Amino acid sequence: xxxxxxxxxxxxxxxxxxxxxxxxxxxxxxxxxxxxxxxxxxxxxxxxxxxxxxxxxxxxxxxxxxxxxxxxxxxxxxxxxxxxxxxxxxxxxxxxxxxxxxxxxxxxxxxxxxxxxxxxxxxxxxxxxxxxxxxxxxxxxxxxxxxxxxxxxxxxxxxx
Numbered sequence: 001x002x003x004x005x006x007x008x009x010x011x012x013x014x015x016x017x018x019x020x021x022x023x024x025x026x027x028x029x030x031x032x033x034x035x036x037x038x039x040x041x042x043x044x045x046x047x048x049x050x051x052x053x054x055x056x057x058x059x060x061x062x063x064x065x066x067x068x069x070x071x072x073x074x075x076x077x078x079x080x081x082x083x084x085x086x087x088x089x090x091x092x093x094x095x096x097x098x099x100x101x102x103x104x105x106x107x108x109x110x111x112x113x114x115x116x117x118x119x120x121x122x123x124x125x126x127x128x129x130x131x132x133x134x135x136x137x138x139x140x141x142x143x144x145x146x147x148x149x150x151x152x153x154x155x156x157x158x159x160x
Contacts, residue, residue, distance in 0.1 A: 003103030024143035081125030
């Protein structure tokens, strides 16, 4: 069974985001072995300087890079990434599986972004939209799209 890992910086607190995330994670589990890793965001001052932000992202990078499953295809969500349709994401995951990868790992960075070296390590950079979304909502959206991509590959009627 294919492994999908979602690394998400920060913890969900709001019950409605928790509920939606849990529902899509449960559904996704029908198609793959799904793992969610919530990693702590680096604490920064109220109005951090660019240097403080860069230092915080570098600290997060060490943790993120240590958690990517060995041999996994690695994808980061970043505004400058490529935009794909739901069918395009399903096709991308099919390609990953067809080259013999046993898993895929996706990253939703912290509210200040992702360190450049983590983006450089990525096999693929994916943009959800040119719009900005709260990180908690982004997690629900990513989980739904991963579920949808797996459902498309399986020929399910979920995707219309």
